[in-house]
Structures are given as structure tokens and as C-alpha cells.
Amino acid sequence: KGHPRRHLIHKFWARKPHNVVAEYIKHYTKRGEIVLDPFVGSGVTAVEALILGRKAVAIDLNPISTFITEMVAKPLDLKDIEKAYREIKRKAREKIRELYVTTCNKCGKDANIMVCVWERKNSNPLEIRFYCPTCKKKRSKSPSKEDLQKIERINIMDTPYWIPNVALRYPDGKEYKEGTHIKEASTLSRLFTKRNLVALSILFHKIEELEDDTIRDFMKFAFTSMVHLASNMTPDRPTRPFSSFWAQHRYWIPPRFLESNVWALFRSAIWGRQGLVKGKKDSNNAIKYFKQAKKFEELENDANILISTQSALDLSNIPNNSVDYVFTDPPYGGDIQYFELSTLWLAWLRGKHEDKRFNLDWWEDEITINSEQNKDFDYYHNRLHVAFREIFRVLKPGRYLTVTFHNTDVKVYNSIIRAVIFAGFELERIIYQPPARASAKALLQPYGSAIGDYYIRFRKPIGFVGKIEEREIDEKRAKTIILNAIKRILMERGEPTPLTDILKGHTLIYSELRKHGYRFFGTNPERINKVLEENRDKEFIFIKGQGWWFKNPSKYHPELPLNERVEAVVLDTLHRKVATFDDILQDIYLRFTNAQTPSPNSVKEILKEYARPEARKWKLNPRIREQEKEHSEMIGFLAQIGKKAGYQIWIGQKEQSDIFQGKPLSKLCDFKELSLENTSYDDIQRYVKQIDLLWIKERKVAFAFEVEYTTAITDAFMRCSMIPESHHTKRFIVIPEEREAFMYRKLHSELLRERVEKEGWKLIFFRDLREFYSTTKKKLSISPKEIVEIAKTPVEKREKQVTIDSFANQSSSNGLLEN
Structure with missing residues (x-):
């Protein structure tokens, strides 16, 4: 939701959606419990806590932050x-x-x-x-x-x-x-x-x-x-x-x-x-009770908010194990220079008489990256760690910390996670939330700016005692755990994966290490990278421009490539609505979390392929709907051609209800139940029955066809690979001609190349199949060789051809007519 008027009185940077913050507070606390935000910013956490009947501790080193918080929360006639x-x-x-x-x-x-x-x-x-x-x-x-x-x-x-x-x-x-x-x-x-x-x-x-x-x-x-x-x-x-x-x-x-x-x-x-x-007027109506405390202990009585201008590095005014929930939005590296930007307001507020509430030297303790302050990344990370150690100390055992931030720099992302984990917290979950209103950057880049926030849940373990130290560990064993976690990430993604995306799997890597007592070993990205490098050319290979992948993919049975699963979600979203880039990201990030979270750029590439920009939103390309209709048409053509060639026809279960020439495709199917030689019942039910079209003779699949109008074809190859080698099946992908370059790159990917070569896959273009169907429509019978003649070996760039005969001549010269 957009911000209510209480949060719009005064400008501030990176203000979080009030309704999202409120939902977190409602979920993790009860009325009367204490909510802390040690980087309170414009006071959203504190104000929403008061509205919900909780008590709030609002802390920030920036005097303008505590001033805004007080002015918004405090009642006024x-x-x-x-x-x-x-x-x-x-x-x-x-x-x-x-x-x-x-x-x-x-x-x-x-x-x-x-x-x-x-x-x-x-x-x-x-x-x-x-x-x-x-x-x-x-x-x-x-x-x-x-x-x-x-x-x-x-x-x-x-x-x-x-x-x-x-x-x-x-x-x-x-x-x-x-x-x-x-x-x-x-x-x-x-x-x-x-x-x-x-x-x-x-x-x-x-x-x-x-x-x-x-x-x-x-x-x-x-x-x-x-x-x-x-x-x-x-x-x-x-x-x-x-x-x-x-x-x-x-x-x-x-x-x-x-x-x-x-x-x-x-x-x-x-x-x-x-x-x-x-x-x-809005805040007066929303906040039913307000009594400001001068010290934390007063919250145990009738006070319900403590607002303090101080550093999160020292929370000594808050007792151990006294806070019920922490929701905070820490500084994002050096993205926003809060001290510098706040100087404009603070200099006026300090005034001629130098109001001590509004000091102009707090930059000395600011947690940031700023070369002009002589603060580098190490300074930022170390100070962040100290702050989260203090937060850990004051939070009650078994209670939760939610850290939210908006930064696409993986170094900053990992720094925040490491700082929290090394403070003693357990990492539990990472989710993505799009914003209610587009930022200035998003308005400049409406079709491809990732503008939402990440929310990371941590828990303070029960029974924790003493200072956090990384114990002496068996490094070899810990590396084996990281190695296995990386393998699992690659299997889940099902495609070559850059290091930045592997690092999104922190939750998996961390939880696996924690199970075995290696609490902190995997929190350093360099260690994860070291495990990859040590296993280069043993377990993994690095593909330039794509990332890390298995040296022997068939050994691991990876899932359908993440990019294709994301593509399916994008298409589903575009079929349902005209959507903003962030609407689409929200649908994707709800389904794909942690290491499976795709990059915004990869989503943008899918959108360029299937949609067109319109009024700051993405709309499904009309050509895609046409190709969906053509999908049923191509299956119908192949079914009729197959019958003339003397084969029995099976049409995929999902496709049987589609309409071809005014009738369901099921009318062209010769089987109610499919039974094949040397093929298990389970394989038929799970895989073979889902293949778009089969030409069958004597319980063997002679020809298998997958008709595709998207680039998500790995599933099709996996289905067809379940047909036994003893059937000697000829396999074809039927595609729109404009998809050939995409298909070429897919077929030559590390995941598919070996299988494509082994199984002898060929291409048939929609245009050529339509022309072949038209020229053979009046024939009573057709030789199977004739369908092979219009097939092609995929190339990245094809010389323009104008006749079916010239295609056939090219195919003949390439040796495609051999049976």
C-alpha cells in the first residue's frame, strides 16, 4: 500500500511500506510487547508499533530521524x-x-x-x-x-x-x-x-x-x-x-x-x-495512546515509547533479554549518505542558538562506506557486526529479528548476513517485497528496475550462553558440507549459475553447516568461492558468461532449468494481466527463494522475448497468442500426416482437449490408454503420455514430436528421453522459424548438448510443416521419409530459403535423409 499521510509529512530516504512493517509487528508480537528499531529512520516501525498497541524503542544516531519520529508520533491539537x-x-x-x-x-x-x-x-x-x-x-x-x-x-x-x-x-x-x-x-x-x-x-x-x-x-x-x-x-x-x-x-x-x-x-x-x-489528523486518529519515556525502565510502567538519539553500537541503556522483537533497516553500505544529506535540515534546526539536540558532528560514528570520512568496507562491516551484537544482547531468547534492506550489491548483502550471524543469530528465511510506489530510479527505468526490498528473518537461539567464537573445526569436513550444498543449489537451479546466485543460497549453506556444528565457516563468500575453485575440473566446470556447472551433469539429474521455470511464471503472469516489472518480480520471488531467486536482468530478457512495453507496464506480445493457437494446429497436422504414413497416433494428455478444425484433438488419438514395449507404467504415466505427439507401430514409438513456441524445452527433452533406445525413435522439435537461434543456443547448452547429439534431435519449422500438410492434403498415403526431408539440423544463423525444395536439397546434402 502507499504511505498514509502520517508518513508523508516529511521527506526521508528508503522509507519502508507501513503496512508491510505493521504485518511483521503483528505476526511476531502481542499487544504490550516491546518492539525495537535501532536504525529507526523516519519512524515507521515505532509509529506502527504504537498504532498496534505495542511499545516502541526508536533509536537512531541521526537527530533528524528521532525528530521526525517524535513529531509524527506525538499527539497535537x-x-x-x-x-x-x-x-x-x-x-x-x-x-x-x-x-x-x-x-x-x-x-x-x-x-x-x-x-x-x-x-x-x-x-x-x-x-x-x-x-x-x-x-x-x-x-x-x-x-x-x-x-x-x-x-x-x-x-x-x-x-x-x-x-x-x-x-x-x-x-x-x-x-x-x-x-x-x-x-x-x-x-x-x-x-x-x-x-x-x-x-x-x-x-x-x-x-x-x-x-x-x-x-x-x-x-x-x-x-x-x-x-x-x-x-x-x-x-x-x-x-x-x-x-x-x-x-x-x-x-x-x-x-x-x-x-x-x-x-x-x-x-x-x-x-x-x-x-x-x-x-x-491521521496520526492523532491512529495512535490512541502516547506517553514518552525518558529511560527504558519506564516502559515497564505506563510509558509506551522511548525515542533516543544514540548509536546502535552502544545500547547499554537497554537491559539484556528485554526486547520482544526487532525490526530494522540498517544502512546499505554507502548507498545513501544520511549524515551529508541530513545536514540541510539539521543546520536550520540547530539554529542561531545552537540547539544541542541537532548536532552536526555525528558523522564520526555513522555506519557507512565513505572515502571522505575515511570509512571503507571493512569499517562498515565491523561496525555493523558490533551493532548486531548489541541487538542480539537485548533481544529475548527465542524471539525474532527482521532485517530489511534494498541493495543489489552482493558484497553488502553478504556483509549484513554475516554481521547478523556472527552476532549469534540463526538465519531462517529470505523473502522479497515489491514497493507500493515506484522510486525515481524506477520511473526512469520503468521496464527493468528492480525496486523492491528483501526481508530476512533471524532468530535468537534459546539457551545461548557466552561470547560467540568460531570454534576449531575440521576444515575438510566443512568444505565437504559446502560442496554438497553447492551441488544441491545447482541441481535445484538446473542450469549454469554465477557465483552471485550461488551466494543467494546462504540459507541452505548456513543451515547445513549449522546442523554439523560449523556455525560460521560458510558465512564468508570467499570460502564458498574457494570450494568451487578447488573442485574446478573435478566436480564443476566454469562456463564463461554463464557460471558454474557440473562437469558431468548426467550424474546428478538436475531439475528443469530455473530460467525455464521462471519463463513459465512470467508467461502465466502476462496471460493474466498487463503487469509492471515489479508485479512480475513479485510473482517470481514468491515462488523462487534463496539460491533459486533469479536476477532482475534475466527476467528482463524473458520479458523482451515474450512481451512488449506499454504505458510503463509489460503486455504479452500478440504473436505469442497466435503461436499458442498454432501449437494445436501443428499437432493436428502431424496427427493426420502420421495416420497417412500408417501409424497409430497418441496425443499428449494436456493437448487432447485443444481444438483443431472445430473438434478436440482427442478425436485424432487412437488410444484410450497407452501401453508401450519395454516401458514401465510409471514412465508412461509421468513422462511419455505428456509428449505432444507420438507415431506408434507395434507398441514402439517410431516418431516423437514436441511442438514448442517458447524456449522452455528442457522438459520436452526429458520426457522423450524416457522412450527406450530399443524403439529407435526419431525425435523432432517443431518450432516457429524465428525461434531457431534461441533453440540453437538451448540445444548447445551444457545441460542438453550431449543428449541432443546422442538422440539425434532435428527441427521442423511451423512454416514448412504447414506447407507440407497443404501439398500432401489430397494424398491417401505418405512415406515416413517425406517428413524427415523437411527436418533440419539447427544452426545459429540460417541463410534465407524460399522454397521447400531448396530446404529438402539442403537437408539431403547434410545427410538428413538417411533412415
């Missing part, structure tokens, strides 16, 4: 907001409004500038977009001489009140990693036009003059919810010409940006659809 807004309006609106007065180019009356469009390289705006109260319309114009003179006057005036002039750099002079990297815009004040800086200074000063501490905080909350929208970091969007937004997770000033009316932004921050009034 809406009349107090209205009263404070009227007071600020009386003192500040006219002073700010006169900065944005222009003349309507239609009626000549005063109008209110809503936004100005600037180019970074120019000293004057390119366009003014305004609202004319006389015309009662929004209009636009080029700046007039008077407009430019007003800007000149503002540019030389002093800002009337305090403004933050914090440099976007660290104490040692290094520029923020996510800074502007523009010399002229190296401080916060340089992120704004002079007009907006003047307006913001007036507005913030009038908020500071409010007497009530709580109301003043809420008005500052509204101020920081819009201050970034008044900056130069808001690109001009043709589709939203009057709307500004912070486009990237950095201090990026686009080449063409908006200067938005500060008072209009503040009014919207109070009264707008995502404003303070509607947001607090």
Missing part, C-alpha cells in the same frame, strides 16, 4: 497548529509575498510568482510562472525589466535574519561525497537563490519567536519538510511546471532548476495534501 500558522502569517506573509510580486502580462495587474525557471550558467531567470488573482489563471512570461531590477535589488540586500552558512565539507576540508562539486555552491546558503534565502530567513525567524516549545518544534518540522523544495536542487519538469522536488540523493543542482515561492511552499507544508494538518 490541530487548533494549536491553526493558531500558530495565523500568528506566523500575520508577521511574515506580506514581507515574503512582496518578494514574489510581478505584473500579469495579460491584464497588467499584480500577480504572484509561483516559480521562476533558472539556468545554472545564467544570472537571471529564463521564465516566470505566476498566478494572476484578477484573471484567476496560472500563466507564464519572460522576465520583464521590472522583474530583473527587483532581482538586482534583492541580490545586494542583506538577509534580514540568521541563516545557516554551513560548509558542505568535513573538518579536514574534504568535500561531501554527495556535495554539489561546484565551487560557487560549496555551502548550504549557496543552494538557494538570494530571494529564497531572504524569504526563508524571515519565515524561520518568525517560527523561532513562537513561545510554546512544542508548537515551535512542530512548525520547525513543517519548515524542514519544505526547505529543500525552496532550493536550487529542484529540476524543471515539463509535466509538473509548478511543482518542485529534491531529485537525487545528493546536493545536485540541475542545469535548469526552479525557484519556488517560499510562502506557497510553507502554506502547502501546513495545509496541503501531504501537509502537517492532514498528517497529524
Whole structure:
């Protein structure tokens, strides 16, 4: 679901879907139990816990996080907001409004500038977009001489009140990693036009003059919810010409940006659809009881929330084994630089009088990867481990920790899992959840951006005592366990697999090691890779561009290739609906977990083959539906041809109900029950009866045909391989001609190549079969050789052929006419 208004008052990064978080809290806790989030972010976990009647501990090192959490959760009389807004309006609106007065180019009356469009390289705006109260319309114009003179006057005036002039750099002079990297815009004040800086200074000063501490905080909350929208970091969007937004997770000033009316932004921050009034009305109604604790012990009485600005590295204010559930969203490596990005808000909140709640030096303990802070991956991993050791200590035995994160970097993924396991937790399950609303990245890449989150469940074991240490182990035995787990992963995937996908099998590898007492041996990806390398050319081979595979696949009986199983799910989804990329990923990730989870890129390749993009969604290609109809037609043709060739006909069980020439295909089937020489009842029922079409004589299969319009053909080969060699069966794949290149690559894969060569598979194209059927329609009998003549050996690229005779000549020269 989309976020409710309580979670939309203030911008924050990577906010998790409230309903998903709430479901986890409901599942793992009871009313009155304590839920901890040590990386609370915008407070979703804490707020939803309160709504559900639980008690919450909201911890974050970032002061803006705990401030947002408190402002969202804390009850507020809406009349107090209205009263404070009227007071600020009386003192500040006219002073700010006169900065944005222009003349309507239609009626000549005063109008209110809503936004100005600037180019970074120019000293004057390119366009003014305004609202004319006389015309009662929004209009636009080029700046007039008077407009430019007003800007000149503002540019030389002093800002009337305090403004933050914090440099976007660290104490040692290094520029923020996510800074502007523009010399002229190296401080916060340089992120704004002079007009907006003047307006913001007036507005913030009038908020500071409010007497009530709580109301003043809420008005500052509204101020920081819009201050970034008044900056130069808001690109001009043709589709939203009057709307500004912070486009990237950095201090990026686009080449063409908006200067938005500060008072209009503040009014919207109070009264707008995502404003303070509607947001607090929502939270007031949802949270029935709120009493803030000053220390953890007060939660044992009538307090129900503790909000603390502190590091997750030290939870010494929380007793051992005292928390019932932990749900948290830790930092994703260096994906989002929270300290740097929060500086914009914190510098204003700290204010002229340096409010100690909003310090600007907490970056020293931030868990991140940032070369400007001299923090590398090892720093990130070690600090993460310490944090999860503390989380482990405070969680009750037998209770659960859910870690959620959004990062496709396998190194970060594995770092988080290792940090949690080494803290003492047991890994239990990994699932995928798509987002309720597409991110900016997804909107830029609507047909192929993986934009959801992973949720990983861990459990604190009962009876655990003492410090976690990796015991002395029999390394050879542990490697054997990892080796067997890798084999199982490859068998389950049924196809060559890259290391990154093998590492998704952490749950399997870890659980197998844990069973044998080797709790931590397999948590290091390098060890898993080492086992693969040690068994290269013994158990495994590495196929360039594909990944690791069995040296001798037939020894292991791998399952149907994962790619083909995924393909079936994609087709099923597309048959049911026009779907977004994430709708499709959700269907896939519900079925394929851990090591079987396919990469988004592989899913995208399947979509390119079977669907077409349309209005940010994927729609099944009409050609696929046509080929589905042709599937039944081809089986019907082959059945009639087979009868003329003197064979009895068997049609696959699933296909018998399909319609051919107005009748079910079952009408062409000569058997009610199939019985074959040297073939067990089980093999017939499970495999042979599922083959699309068989030509049979004297209880032996002379010809076997699989009619395919997708690339998922491994199952077809497996079915046909159950026909005994003593039948001397000729085997054919019947496909649309445009599928030949795909089929060639399939037939030459490590999984199928040996079987294809041994069993002598050939191709027949739909076009050639249709032409053959048409030319032999009036014949009473047909020689079996004639069907062989139109078959081909698959090639990756075929010269264009125009007649059936030229095909036959080519086939003859290739020796395909031998019986």
C-alpha cells in the first residue's frame, strides 16, 4: 500500500511500506510487547508499533530521524497548529509575498510568482510562472525589466535574519561525497537563490519567536519538510511546471532548476495534501495512546515509547533479554549518505542558538562506506557486526529479528548476513517485497528496475550462553558440507549459475553447516568461492558468461532449468494481466527463494522475448497468442500426416482437449490408454503420455514430436528421453522459424548438448510443416521419409530459403535423409 499521510509529512530516504512493517509487528508480537528499531529512520516501525498497541524503542544516531519520529508520533491539537500558522502569517506573509510580486502580462495587474525557471550558467531567470488573482489563471512570461531590477535589488540586500552558512565539507576540508562539486555552491546558503534565502530567513525567524516549545518544534518540522523544495536542487519538469522536488540523493543542482515561492511552499507544508494538518489528523486518529519515556525502565510502567538519539553500537541503556522483537533497516553500505544529506535540515534546526539536540558532528560514528570520512568496507562491516551484537544482547531468547534492506550489491548483502550471524543469530528465511510506489530510479527505468526490498528473518537461539567464537573445526569436513550444498543449489537451479546466485543460497549453506556444528565457516563468500575453485575440473566446470556447472551433469539429474521455470511464471503472469516489472518480480520471488531467486536482468530478457512495453507496464506480445493457437494446429497436422504414413497416433494428455478444425484433438488419438514395449507404467504415466505427439507401430514409438513456441524445452527433452533406445525413435522439435537461434543456443547448452547429439534431435519449422500438410492434403498415403526431408539440423544463423525444395536439397546434402 502507499504511505498514509502520517508518513508523508516529511521527506526521508528508503522509507519502508507501513503496512508491510505493521504485518511483521503483528505476526511476531502481542499487544504490550516491546518492539525495537535501532536504525529507526523516519519512524515507521515505532509509529506502527504504537498504532498496534505495542511499545516502541526508536533509536537512531541521526537527530533528524528521532525528530521526525517524535513529531509524527506525538499527539497535537490541530487548533494549536491553526493558531500558530495565523500568528506566523500575520508577521511574515506580506514581507515574503512582496518578494514574489510581478505584473500579469495579460491584464497588467499584480500577480504572484509561483516559480521562476533558472539556468545554472545564467544570472537571471529564463521564465516566470505566476498566478494572476484578477484573471484567476496560472500563466507564464519572460522576465520583464521590472522583474530583473527587483532581482538586482534583492541580490545586494542583506538577509534580514540568521541563516545557516554551513560548509558542505568535513573538518579536514574534504568535500561531501554527495556535495554539489561546484565551487560557487560549496555551502548550504549557496543552494538557494538570494530571494529564497531572504524569504526563508524571515519565515524561520518568525517560527523561532513562537513561545510554546512544542508548537515551535512542530512548525520547525513543517519548515524542514519544505526547505529543500525552496532550493536550487529542484529540476524543471515539463509535466509538473509548478511543482518542485529534491531529485537525487545528493546536493545536485540541475542545469535548469526552479525557484519556488517560499510562502506557497510553507502554506502547502501546513495545509496541503501531504501537509502537517492532514498528517497529524491521521496520526492523532491512529495512535490512541502516547506517553514518552525518558529511560527504558519506564516502559515497564505506563510509558509506551522511548525515542533516543544514540548509536546502535552502544545500547547499554537497554537491559539484556528485554526486547520482544526487532525490526530494522540498517544502512546499505554507502548507498545513501544520511549524515551529508541530513545536514540541510539539521543546520536550520540547530539554529542561531545552537540547539544541542541537532548536532552536526555525528558523522564520526555513522555506519557507512565513505572515502571522505575515511570509512571503507571493512569499517562498515565491523561496525555493523558490533551493532548486531548489541541487538542480539537485548533481544529475548527465542524471539525474532527482521532485517530489511534494498541493495543489489552482493558484497553488502553478504556483509549484513554475516554481521547478523556472527552476532549469534540463526538465519531462517529470505523473502522479497515489491514497493507500493515506484522510486525515481524506477520511473526512469520503468521496464527493468528492480525496486523492491528483501526481508530476512533471524532468530535468537534459546539457551545461548557466552561470547560467540568460531570454534576449531575440521576444515575438510566443512568444505565437504559446502560442496554438497553447492551441488544441491545447482541441481535445484538446473542450469549454469554465477557465483552471485550461488551466494543467494546462504540459507541452505548456513543451515547445513549449522546442523554439523560449523556455525560460521560458510558465512564468508570467499570460502564458498574457494570450494568451487578447488573442485574446478573435478566436480564443476566454469562456463564463461554463464557460471558454474557440473562437469558431468548426467550424474546428478538436475531439475528443469530455473530460467525455464521462471519463463513459465512470467508467461502465466502476462496471460493474466498487463503487469509492471515489479508485479512480475513479485510473482517470481514468491515462488523462487534463496539460491533459486533469479536476477532482475534475466527476467528482463524473458520479458523482451515474450512481451512488449506499454504505458510503463509489460503486455504479452500478440504473436505469442497466435503461436499458442498454432501449437494445436501443428499437432493436428502431424496427427493426420502420421495416420497417412500408417501409424497409430497418441496425443499428449494436456493437448487432447485443444481444438483443431472445430473438434478436440482427442478425436485424432487412437488410444484410450497407452501401453508401450519395454516401458514401465510409471514412465508412461509421468513422462511419455505428456509428449505432444507420438507415431506408434507395434507398441514402439517410431516418431516423437514436441511442438514448442517458447524456449522452455528442457522438459520436452526429458520426457522423450524416457522412450527406450530399443524403439529407435526419431525425435523432432517443431518450432516457429524465428525461434531457431534461441533453440540453437538451448540445444548447445551444457545441460542438453550431449543428449541432443546422442538422440539425434532435428527441427521442423511451423512454416514448412504447414506447407507440407497443404501439398500432401489430397494424398491417401505418405512415406515416413517425406517428413524427415523437411527436418533440419539447427544452426545459429540460417541463410534465407524460399522454397521447400531448396530446404529438402539442403537437408539431403547434410545427410538428413538417411533412415
